[in-house]
Amino acid sequence: MDNYNQTYTGFVLLELFPSSRTGLFLFILVVLIFLTAWIANLSVILFIFLDTQLHTPMYFLLSQLLLIDLNYISTIVPKMASDFMLGSKYISFIGCGLQIFLFLTFGGAETLLLASMAYDRYVAICFPLHYPIRMNKRVCVLMIIGSWMLGSINSCAHTGYALHIPYCQSRAINHFFCDVPAMLTLACMDTWFYEYTVFVSTVLFLVFPFTAIVCSYGRVFLAVYRMHSGAGKKKACSTCSTHLTVVTFYYVPFAYTYLRPRSLRSPAEDKILAVFYTILTPMLNPIIYSLRNKEVMGALRRATHRVFFMKL
Numbered sequence: 001m002d003n004y005n006q007t008y009t010g011f012v013l014l015e016l017f018p019s020s021r022t023g024l025f026l027f028i029l030v031v032l033i034f035l036t037a038w039i040a041n042l043s044v045i046l047f048i049f050l051d052t053q054l055h056t057p058m059y060f061l062l063s064q065l066l067l068i069d070l071n072y073i074s075t076i077v078p079k080m081a082s083d084f085m086l087g088s089k090y091i092s093f094i095g096c097g098l099q100i101f102l103f104l105t106f107g108g109a110e111t112l113l114l115a116s117m118a119y120d121r122y123v124a125i126c127f128p129l130h131y132p133i134r135m136n137k138r139v140c141v142l143m144i145i146g147s148w149m150l151g152s153i154n155s156c157a158h159t160g161y162a163l164h165i166p167y168c169q170s171r172a173i174n175h176f177f178c179d180v181p182a183m184l185t186l187a188c189m190d191t192w193f194y195e196y197t198v199f200v201s202t203v204l205f206l207v208f209p210f211t212a213i214v215c216s217y218g219r220v221f222l223a224v225y226r227m228h229s230g231a232g233k234k235k236a237c238s239t240c241s242t243h244l245t246v247v248t249f250y251y252v253p254f255a256y257t258y259l260r261p262r263s264l265r266s267p268a269e270d271k272i273l274a275v276f277y278t279i280l281t282p283m284l285n286p287i288i289y290s291l292r293n294k295e296v297m298g299a300l301r302r303a304t305h306r307v308f309f310m311k312l
Contacts, residue, residue, distance in 0.1 A: 010092040011183075016176035016271055017084055023296040027084050033283050034077045040286035041066040045297060054295060057140040058124070061117045062289055064144050067280035068113065072106040075099060076177050076278045093163070096178040101159040103177065107277070108151030108205050113127055114247055115209035116143040121243075126223045161194055164184070174267040175274070181258060182270065195262065201259040210251040217244050246288045250281040 016030075017023035048054045048063045061221030079099070083089050091099070123134045162180045175182040181198065184191045253273040290296040 011096050012089045012172040012173050037283040041070045044286045044290045047246050070111045073282040075102040080176050085236045097163045097179045103157050104149045104155035109147045111205045111209050112147035118213040118216045125220050140290045206255040246284050250277050
C-alpha cells in the first residue's frame with residue numbers, strides 16, 4: 001500500500017465489499033437500503049410539509065431529522081457505490097475534506113436533534129399542561145438552529161485538523177469513507193492531543209445526549225405506566241421501546257468507535273460498526289418514527305384520498 005504515497009495526491013478508500021458474489025450481494029443490499037431511505041425520508045417530509053395537522057413541534061423536529069438523514073446517507077453511499085462499480089478507490093484531498101465536514105456536521109446535528117425530540121416527548125407526556133410553553137415555536141426553532149450550528153462548529157474544528165495533519169505513510173485509508181480516526185493511523189506525527197479532543201467531542205455529542213435520552217425515556221415509561229392501563233399501556237411502552245432501540249443503534253456503535261484508543265481499534269470492526277450509524281439508521285428512522293405513528297399514517301391516507309379523487 002506504500003505505493004500510493006507517490007502516485008496519489010489524495011487518498012485511497014479501501015472497499016467495504018469483497019470482490020466476490022458475496023460482495024456483489026452486499027453491494028446490492030446497501031443500494032436498496034439507500035433507495036429505501038431516500039424514498040421513505042422524502043415521503044414523510046412531504047407529508048409533514050403538506051398536511052397542516054402535522055404542523056406541530058414534534059413533527060417539525062422529525063422533518064429536520066429526516067432531512068439530516070437524507071443528507072447523511074448521501075454523503076457516504078453514492079461515493080462508495082461508484083467506487084465499487086467503477087473499480088476506482090481514489091478520493092481527492094479536497095473531496096475527502098468535504099466528506100469529513102459533511103459527515104461530522106450531519107452526524108453531530110442528528111445526535112443533538114434526537115435529544116431534542118426525546119425532550120419534546122418527555123414534556124408532552126410528563127408535563128402536558130406545560131407543553132405549549134416549554135415547546136413553543138421559538139424553542140423548537142432554537143433547538144434546530146442550535147443542532148445545526150453546534151454540529152457545524154464541531155465539524156469545522158475536526159476537518160481543519162485532519163486536513164493539516166502531515167501524512168507521510170500510505171495514503172490508503174482502511175475504511176469505506178474518510179473517517180478521521182482511520183486517517184490518524186497514516187499520520188507521521190504524534191496525534192495524542194487530537195485523539196483527546198476526539199474523546200471530548202464524543203462525550204459531548206454522543207455520551208451526554210444518549211444519557212439524557214435514556215433518562216427521559218425512563219421518566220416517560222414511568223409516566224405511561226401510571227397514566228395508562230391494559231392495551232394502551234402496552235402500546236405506548238412498545239412505541240417508546242422501539243424508539244429507544246433505534247436511538248441505541250445510532251449512538252452506541254458511534255460512541256464505541258470514537259471512544260476507543262488507537263491501540264484497541266480494528267479496521268474491520270470499525271467498518272461494521274459504521275454501517276449501523278451511516279447506512280441502517282437513516283433507513284430505520286422514518287419507518288420507526290413515522291410508519292408506526294397513527295397521525296403520519298392518517299396523513300398518508302388523506303394524501304392518497306386526495307390524489308385518488310383528483311384523478312377521478
